[in-house]
Amino acid sequence: MVATSCFAERLGKHVPLSDAERAALARLEENPRKIRRGGMIQRVNETVTELFVLREGRVMSFVILPDGSRQILRVYFPGDFIGSASTIYNKAPESLVALSDAVICPFDKHALRRLLEEYPRVAALLFLLSNAERVAMTDRLASLGRTSAKARVASFLLDMFDRLRLTDDSITDSFDLKLTQEEIGDAIGLTSVHVNRMIRQMEQEGLISRANGRITLLDMALLEEIGHYTNRHKDMDLDWLPTIS
C-alpha cells in the first residue's frame, strides 16, 4: 500500500487514483501545521503563495466590508482544498480563519505547478472540483438573492449536513454545527438576532431540535422544500475523465 492522504482520499471518492497519483497528492500534505480556534491562516490583501489542504477541524473564508460587516464566503471541512484563489492572485482576496482547532497542510503554488505538470489527470480532476465549488457558490447566490430568511437557514443547515456526511459515515440525522448564530448570519446575510428567531421558529415547528450546540434535522424533506435545497453531491459524474494510464 502506498502512503495516502486526506486529500487523495477525498479525490478517490470521485475517481480511482493510481498509486503514483496518491503519492504525489500525499506529498502536498508533508507539512501539517496546527492552528488554534480563531487563528488566522491568511489575511485579506496579504501576499500569498501558499495553498492548503484542510486535514482536521473547520475553517472559514470571509471578507470584511468597509462598514465592518462580514460576509462568510465558505465553510471548509476536512479533505477540502483551501485558498485556491492564490493560484491566480498574489494578494489574497479573502481571509481564512480556523473555526475550530484545525490541522492544515500548506504547500507552495510551485509544488502545485509540478503536480499539474506531472499528473495531468489530477489537473483535470482539480478543474472539475473547482467547477463543483462554483456551482455550490451559485446555489448560495440564489439563496441570498431570492429566498427568505427561513429558507436561507434551512438550506444552510442542509448544506452543512450533507457536506459533513461526505467524509463522516456515522452521521445520520444530527451534527455539531460549531458555528455561532452570528457566524451563521454572516454566512447567509442575516443578523444574529434574526437567525435566532428563525432557528427558534423552526424548532417550535418541529423541523429541527437542538441540544448543546448539536443540531438534529427532524424533517429533512420539509426542510429541503422550505430551503429550495438540492443536494449536489448525489449525482456528480466524473466517469468520463481520462482513465488511469
Place this chain on the structure above:
Amino acid sequence: MVATSCFAERLGKHVPLSDAERAALARLEENPRKIRRGGMIQRVNETVTELFVLREGRVMSFVILPDGSRQILRVYFPGDFIGSASTIYNKAPESLVALSDAVICPFDKHALRRLLEEYPRVAALLFLLSNAERVAMTDRLASLGRTSAKARVASFLLDMFDRLRLTDDSITDSFDLKLTQEEIGDAIGLTSVHVNRMIRQMEQEGLISRANGRITLLDMALLEEIGHYTNRHKDMDLDWLPTIS
C-alpha cells in the same frame, strides 16, 4: 500563423500559448451555432454533455425558484467559457439563455477530455480560470449578502464595464448594458422597481448618465466606493504556470 479562436485569444491574454495549443483550442470552436435573442441554450435539469465557448453576443445563466422568482447567476461575454457545470453534472444545474443574438460554439465533454489529456498546460490554465470565476462569485455573494441596493447596482455596473473592457479596448467610460432593469434586479436580488429607483437616484447624483440603453459612468471612483467594488482583472498573475514545452 496557426488558426486561432475567440477562446484561445482570451486565454492568450493571460499566458502565451503554443501554436499546437491554439490549434487545439480552435478545434473546440469548429461548430458555431447562431442563437436568437431569448433563445434557450440549456434548460435546467436537462441532460447535458456539451459545453460552449461564447463567440458573439451575450448569454446569461439563471435558475427559477419554485415561487417563480429568478436568480441570474452570471452574465457571459464573448470569449467566455460557458456551461462548465456539465463537466461534473449530467443534469444542468442552471439554464442558459441568450440575452442578445449570439454565436456559441458547442463541443462535447469528451472533446474537452481529449484536450485535457493532450494539453496539460491548458488543463492547468482552465483550472486557474475556474478559480477566477469562483472569486467573482464570492464578490457577488458579499454584495448580495451584505450591501445595500445602491451598492449592488453600483458594483454590478462596474463589473459589467470592466469585463466588457477586457475584450473591447474601444470602451472608455460608456457601454450598452443590453439588460432590462428587471434582469438587473434578478442578477443582484432586487425588484425592477427598486433597481429603477436606484439607477434614477444615481443619475440625479451625477454618478452615471443614460441615453437609449447606453450607460456612462461619470464618477468611477465614487461608484467603486459606493459599491465596495474591486477590479479583480488587474492583478491576476499566472506567470508561475508551466512554461511552453
Place this chain on the structure above:
DNA sequence: CGCGAACTTGATTCTAATCAACCGTGGTGG
C-alpha cells in the same frame, strides 16, 4: 463564584417588496 460570550426576547425603525397606475416607444396587423 463571577465573568464573558453566546443566546433570547421585545420594541421600534428602515429598507426594499408589493401593489397599482401610467407613460413612451417600437412593432404589428388591419
Place this chain on the structure above:
DNA sequence: CCACCACGGTTGATTAGAATCAAGTTCGCG
C-alpha cells in the same frame, strides 16, 4: 398609414420582512 398593443420604464402609496436597539438570560469556564 395609423390604431393598437406589448414591453420596458417611471412614479406613488402601502406593506412586509429583516435590521437595529436594548435589555435580559443561560451556559461554560477560569
